[in-house]
Amino acid sequence: MDPETALGLVKTGSTLLLLDVPQFTLFGIDTQMFSVGPVFKGIKMVPPGTHFVYYSSSDRDGNDFSPIIGFFVTAKPSEVIVRKWHQQEERLIKLSEDEEERYVVAVKKMEFDHQLGPYALDRYGEWRQISNYITEDIVERIEPTGGEITIANEAGLIDTVPKTAMERNLVEQLRNSKFSKPAEKSHKRGCYYTSIPHVIKHKGMSVEELTSLNLDKTQLLETTLMKDFGGAEDKMLGELQFAFIAFLMGQSLEAFHQWKSLISLLFSCIEAPFQTRSQLFTKFVKVIYYQIKYGFHEDQLSKVGAERKDSVFLDHEWLSKDVFLRLLCKEFFSLVLGAPVVDGDLLSWTRKFQKLLETTFGWEFHNNGPDGAFEEDDEFAPVVEMLDDVSFEEGLPA
Incomplete structure (x- = not known):
């Protein structure tokens, strides 16, 4: 320069x-x-x-x-x-x-x-x-009082969280530090994340209706978008990115839980990706693609320095073949790649994301075609329906 x-x-x-x-x-x-x-x-x-x-x-x-x-x-x-x-x-x-x-x-x-x-x-x-949807308004809405994000203020989560390898490391770090006792006494609250219910319950509904709502969370997605985000899809994606960064770089367990909740909500929708929110799901798959690509990219480790590589990049053991993301992605890939009609951008990014997971973690996804892929002239391949172009921020690297 x-x-x-x-x-x-x-x-x-x-x-x-x-x-x-x-x-x-x-x-x-x-x-x-x-x-x-x-x-x-x-x-x-x-x-x-x-x-x-x-x-x-x-x-x-x-x-x-x-x-x-x-x-x-x-x-x-x-x-x-x-x-x-x-x-x-x-x-x-x-x-x-x-x-x-x-x-x-x-x-x-x-x-x-x-x-x-x-x-x-x-x-x-x-x-x-990994941050293009995060705006100043989103930060002001979610950040904790005082702005500091730290596991030292999350001592109450220690005995309640499932112990993945990364969570065990973070909890052990907190217990061995001088921050553990003050955090328990301070009662500081964390970030103001959107509440995402894991199970949908409504009085007066039959078992069949409740089962349907919990199998396809399209209605919950619509309700959450309108109630908590004013119908703005990009604000939900901004919160997803906020949580990922707070988890990956800030080592926040609370952020990890919110990231999982939003991922689970979106990947648990059956109707929305095809009927009402094709553009949202295209943007969502692109967001999580870059999150996984960055967070688990081995080539990045050399850029961090030897002092503390686990601070910024995730261990591959964190995502074993039995964890939530693999199971959710398997169902989502089967849904999109097996659909008779699907938006072309959504199909393209879904295939790209599947390939990333397969090459990064060695996961295998068995979809409708051989090895989860279709030949171009396969009569059972999805029909690609090209909708309006999805708006992404200009100038971002592909």
């Missing part, structure tokens, strides 16, 4: 000024994570938009780490966001308006420029792929 281009990005991009962060602290922004050096004062050239900042304090040797704390920020062009390390609480805090303004002026005079690391713009595309 030539000096003139870099200077332009410094002036138009946002700056995240982080004061007094101890050396060896693990710090991340979006898909980038590294160990803090002795002169680190933050990140410059941050593209405007929504970002996720997360960090984990360490001991003096950089060997033991506390539970991750994360928060979303919405950066405006040329904005300076200031946080300062609180040594006793081992977390980043906001400053008073007067003190913050002094630092903002100093940043704009480029007094901290040599102590600010540049945002890796070559990684921005992958961040947009």
Whole structure:
């Protein structure tokens, strides 16, 4: 990058000024994570938009780490966001308006420029792929009071969650840290996620009617969309992305549960993908495709650094062949790939997602055709019905 281009990005991009962060602290922004050096004062050239900042304090040797704390920020062009390390609480805090303004002026005079690391713009595309539906309004609606997302505030979930390999690791980390007792006493609540019922119950309905509603959750999807999202499909997808990022990067069990709930709701619909919400399901499959591609991509591990790879990327053991996602996907793939009429974009992304799961985890899905695939001239292949183009954000990498 030539000096003139870099200077332009410094002036138009946002700056995240982080004061007094101890050396060896693990710090991340979006898909980038590294160990803090002795002169680190933050990140410059941050593209405007929504970002996720997360960090984990360490001991003096950089060997033991506390539970991750994360928060979303919405950066405006040329904005300076200031946080300062609180040594006793081992977390980043906001400053008073007067003190913050002094630092903002100093940043704009480029007094901290040599102590600010540049945002890796070559990684921005992958961040947009997993966050393109998250808006400032969505963050403000869901984020906890104070904005901090951390398993340290989720001690009440320890004895109630199913113990997958990842959940056991997170729970053990919390129990062994100094955060466990304060979290139990603080009674801080977590994020304000949309409530998704696992079982539909209505008084006066017959057993057959209730069974039908629970087998096909199209009606529940419609009710949830209208009641909780004002009919805006993209807001539901934004919450799905919010939960995934809070789970993957913020290591939040609460977020993992919400991600599972939304995934289960959408994959449990039979009528909606074909009749009422074809475009929603095309966008949904694209969202989860990039989530799995990013979260389990082995090539990404080399970009994280050796300090704590499990902080940002998921172990393949987390998704064994018996877990919910494989079972839900098996039914969904059978539904879409076996349908006589299906939207072309939905069919294309479903096939692409199935291939990703098969190559990433070695899963096998047996659908109507040999090995789950149809030949182009197969008389039993789905009829592709091309609907209006689904609107995705322009400029995102394919």
